[in-house]
Amino acid sequence: MPDLLIELFSEEIPARMQARAADDLKKLVTNGLVEAGLTYASAAAFSTPRRLTLTVQGMLDASPSITEERKGPKADAPEKAIEGFLRGAGLTRDQLEERETPKGNILFAMIRKPGRPAADIVAEVLETTIRNFPWPKSMRWGTGTLRWVRPLHSILCILSAEDGAQVVPMTVDGIDAGATTRGHRFLAPGAITVSSFDDYTAKLKRAFVVLDPAERRDAIWHDATNMAFANGLEVVEDAGLLAEVAGLVEWPVVLMGRIGDDFLDLPPEVLQTSMKEHQKFFSVRNPKTGRIERFVTVANRTTADDGATILAGNEKVLSARLSDAKFFWENDLRIAQSDAGMQVWVDRLSNVTFHNKLGTQAELISRMEALAGELAPMVGADADEARQAARFAKADLSSEMVYEFPELQGLMGSYYAKAAGKSGAIAAAAQDHYAPLGPSDDVPTAPVSIAVALAEKIDKLTGFWAIDEKPTGSKDPFALRRAALGVIRILVENDLHVPLDHLHAAQLVRNKRKVMPGLEDHHVEDLLHEIAKHGVFASAFQAFIHRNDKKAPTDDIAKLETAVPAKSGDLLSFLHDRLKVYLKDKGIRHDIIDACIAMPGNDDLTLLVKRAKALNETLKTDDGENLIQGFKRANNILSQAETADGVEYSFGADIKFAETDEERALFAALDAAEAQINPAMDAQDFTAAMSAMASLRAPIDAFFDAVQVNSDNGTVRRNRLNLLSRIRTICTSVADLTKIDG
């Protein structure tokens, strides 16, 4: 049972690709071996910046021989057919077997496939693996045609057993496989010949290479935390950075350095971002003050001066970086605290294009500002404060710090707003208004932040809807799906009832201003005034036309009459689609949501979700499920009768025409349910309403078991149909149950 050792030695592999590459090497080689009949006991793969290594233990030394039986033509078939069969099987006539079968005598070929030595199979599999390796990005070099992540220098490929190791003979693009590798680039650059995996790891370690990335990670973290602890400090955890740094070194040496006193007053996020992004340093914090006071860097070597030169160099680079950051911070503070204040930055954004059809960032901000003011009373925020917060929320985009570190946008805004003496709520909104960025990101909860965050997203959605740039298929360059999910989560998770329809209409009109030259500022103002007054776009538009001598002042304005409701409706159904995705993750089926979307007021997403949750809970119960059957039966009979009779049965069921106990019981049950459902509906307590509805299941079932609706007596029949109509009315008060599957 030999062991296989493979090492692919190259120039430096990007840290972020190493782990995946080691996995791929293991998967591709072992799959190839097994497919060719070479089974094995265990396998493991490793990576360093310069090598991918695979060890396969306890492998067969050859693939087993196999015999394949192939059925041929009949023994008396024409000679040509038999010859063809022989050619295909690679045999002669005398090697065929003739067997009696119910269909006559048939020729069979027994094709023996002898096993192949492991070395042959390994050579084949490894070459295929190298030539088809799934690097995220690969390159050619020199005059060669092979593609690898960076130039590939050597291939180590040996089979080792108790009696020694043998090189697997193979060549890929001029590189011969061998039994040698190299140690650390600077500390042990010479060639090393190895005979097994254990020999390999031991010799590498002597040559200053720790093969296992997990071992390097652990060593780095252990040394870094110890060093910090010895100084009464702690390392700020960052698993991503740790993995990356472990992929940049073969021989990690942890060094802790100082941050110049001049920089300790910078916001901790600035220190951390600058150190991590530019230098890949860990931040070291004083647990008492929460301030970042030191850094940890990981060198790739030991030196005679114990890293003194390396550390001094790193401190100097950091100091240059932080001088920049400090320069930006101080310049920015000077502007934020000046008389003109952050407005200077907002004004500067009038030179920055947001989108060529939607205008500048400054224009976007003024649209956001208006919308945030309208939203404020609906979300419990002060309108003036919300408008101010929206005006300054993106001001930091003009700041020098955000120009340098875009990932600090929002956060810097909140620092600067505080420095400028704005309220805490305004400062918080600058930081929070981009949220939520991902499905697991927290949503803003402070009223002013909510108003600005919603305004930001609704303006974005209506803007791109106004210019017909909706997401299609996998293309969503402006992250509109994320914006829609943000709107949904902010409203639902904060339990806010906001009628989106007229907000959409207002914001569409504001956005259309940019693309319709015939729509002038005073038109927009008048129209928005009417929308605010009427709440519904259609009547607002009529009122506006009325004020303008009963005709649209321009063609562009005439177009709005149909365009705004169409786009607003389309945007709402986009939000409904995203809501389905959101609720599906919470275990609510799409037909349940459809049943609720069919109800009036569906632009209040929180109301919609309450309906859906109540319906979902009810449908999980036995009564709930059967209620649907009873409702559907009632509804079918009723609809058929209404179609046949050409009338609507909606009123006037009277218990005095009831002929059976079951019928009378249903009257009583409907009365009792209604008495509970009506107040519950007024209080939007859909759960209570649904549970009262579910109690109708038994009386409805009993009614259908005992009563024939289509009685010969016309009065009785009519009365029963009107009774069914009461079931329909009650059962569709929370959601349109006809839309429920099953």
Added chain:
Amino acid sequence: MSDPVQRPRSFQEIILALQTYWARQGCAILQPYDMEVGAGTFHPATTLRALGTNPWAAAYVQPSRRPTDGRYGENPNRLQHYYQYQVLIKPSPSNLQELYLGSLQAIGIDMALHDIRFVEDDWESPTLGAWGLGWEVWCDGMEVSQFTYFQQVGGHDCHPVSGELTYGLERLAMYVLGVDHVMDMPFNDPDAPIPLSYGDVFKQTEEEYARWNFDVANTEVLLDHFVEAENECQSILSQGATDPKTGKRIIMAHPAYDQCIKASHIFNLLDARGVISVTERQAYIGRVRTLAKACADAFVQTRAGGWSEDAA
């Protein structure tokens, strides 16, 4: 690797050490290209010579201009005019990393005391329609060079592949010389009868150009120049391959490429003047790229670009 030299004491000594080192490795030591460029890569000795099958090995200093980086000579390491040292070898030799490390040793970086790292950094030039894979090289956490294997230039696959090294000379020299502000760096020997600092040579020009770049350059004239360069480039390339006067095959790839360089620099100036919006930016870059691609197409039809009578 070559023997460690004595620690250099001035900016120019570092340049001279690099020149000597790469000359010893067999590179042709070229002189700077005589036009305004944003980086050493724009020199035709890199952009055009990376194309085609002819072998090539060249090294040179290239003065580079990035108008938006001007800081009136006040920032310790940002300049609108600076020097790059550029090496291009085609095909890339298998020991290019070792050759590069040798060059660091040649300028006085002691390999036994420093931590040199190759950190992923893929290079892409949207204006040149070029990209490659490689690293930025770190010395004790500082980026000292860019190391790239060219994969595509002017929209053409590179075959063979060139290896390109770019050193930011000021930053590298400041590090080696232990200087904190570029203007304080000794340009010549500090013990010379007339010692000159980098500031003595360049402080005034940084101020002058910063003012001109940011506030004075006539944008209307520049916009016209951009269009003129673009038209001239296209008009040069639209000429037939055969020169009617001499009857020779003379494809004017280089004169056309000069116009492409010019357009690119004018775009950089307009950018510094802040008259190009975010959306227009992409369009301008696309226009320069179209020129660069057309020049690359023309160059591969020339002898230096690998064209031969026999193959044709």
